[in-house]
Amino acid sequence: MAFEGLSERLQAVLGKLRGKGKVTEADVKAAMREVRLALLEADVNFKVVKEFIDRVRERAVGQEVLKSLTPGQQVIKVVNEELTRLMGGEQSKLTFSPSPPTVIMMVGLQGAGKTTTAGKLALHLKKQNRRPMLVAGDVYRPAAIRQLEVLGQQIDVPVFSLGDKESPVRIAEEGVKRAREEGCDTVLIDTAGRLHVDDAMMEELASIKESVNPREILLVVDAMTGQDAVNVAEQFHNRLGLTGVVLTKLDGDTRGGAALSVRAVTGCPIKFVGTGEKMNALEPFHPDRMASRILGM
């Protein structure tokens, strides 16, 4: 069952309620304070936390809960339901264009893990008998092209590059053209890291989108990100219309509350998580496990 681990923790927090035949509003409030703390300590954005707690509290002190025979149990159910809703419920997969090649664009802040994830995704697709091509669209970061080329070699996937003197828009266009010529059915475009508030650089991404019409635009987010994750996700989403999120560096010991924040402000599903530096360290995203992790199991 989804949220099993989560339920356990909540049972502990709400255990005091369960023993009682009657649950008061004050009981619920005290329990919610602990849930709030757990979420904040996991880096869930404070506004997201506030809305979440308000919703849960409102429902939990409602008639059907307090008057029920198992009020503690009912409160847990409400928290579970609301977290599931916030987390996006079902697992969400990549989609492909009916007319290949499918173009996938990686975007995000500096150092989030775009280049590495592009390589991982290429390997993942290759294992599904697809023919991916990597496109080196970062002409700014020192040795970014070299990095992608080394990764391409490791996983035996072709890397298209025009060096660092051409515009990323042109590189993307030419890359897609080359993929078509060579019978590659999926094109993964690596882009340079950039700040969401850097207008010129955000405009560049919009231009790439315009010219190659990607099927997927994936925001790569470092799982250690704090409160600012909402700003970042919101602005990338507003500007580009994201189709999904990849959460990286989940092999660390962060609780990863940014996942909740990003999901909450964009409504975009988290499609994959990165769990290491090696090319095979990519996993489909499981909302239930993530929710448990955030609340600290």
Added chain:
Amino acid sequence: FRRSKIDEEMYEELEEILIGADVGVTTTMELTDRLRREVKERKIKDPQELKPLLSEILSDLLRGDEGDLKMNLAREGLSVLLFVGVNGVGKTTTIGKLAHKLKEEGKKPLLAAGDTFRAGAIEQLEIWGKRVGADVIKHQAGADPAAVIYDGIQAARSRRADVLLCDTAGRLQNKVNLMEELKKVHRVIRREVPDAPHEVLLVLDATTGQNAIQQAKTFREAVGVSGIILTKLDGTAKGGIVVAIRRELGIPIKWVGLGEKVEDLQPFDPDQFVHALFADSIREEEMRAE
């Protein structure tokens, strides 16, 4: 509209600013408790004085003692700086920027490509070396990082470099093997140069949340972090977690990164940092007042 007296809502607003800046719940509560005490003791009534008072408390905490924020370099002979941190925070870039600063001061920096693991890491450092006019000591990809650093030290001596800046691969602090590898690098430096490393600089990304505390704790335990470099402050993230780190672990912040170019590195300025924490809320207030 302006408040006429200090009320609970004002404290809550300040708490939200701090939590929203990644200061963390525990440190935030401590700070606002302290603020309440000061308000009482100093008999402060004017709501306008609340933010400046909190700023003062924060600045004092971050400034620490005289000389805390200075870089420690050998008075004579070779200085060795070791850069550590989790993946993608800005270690390699910061080395490039700092080498540039050192050159401007008339010193001779040398770079050691101690990240032999990440694809393109050596080439990245080489490009930075060219950019700022500093030599790079390297081995092949996959080589032992401690051996690279050892060679770096010998080269620094024979070439009469003033400062050796040692790059290392990004590593998450919970990876025991990788932390052991880092300890080995640290041991080599300690063995080869008296008083070295002169600084072990933990590079932190300002967008990082509460996990940064764990990073600081674990890296400190492994190799004794002497200072923090806070990167990517040119975005909207405030980097408030360094407040919690300073309070809990006492580690000073020495430099801040403000972009991707050579000149985008500045000495840490507590007043400026604290001012930026409140800048958004002050702007909002002004807009409301208009």
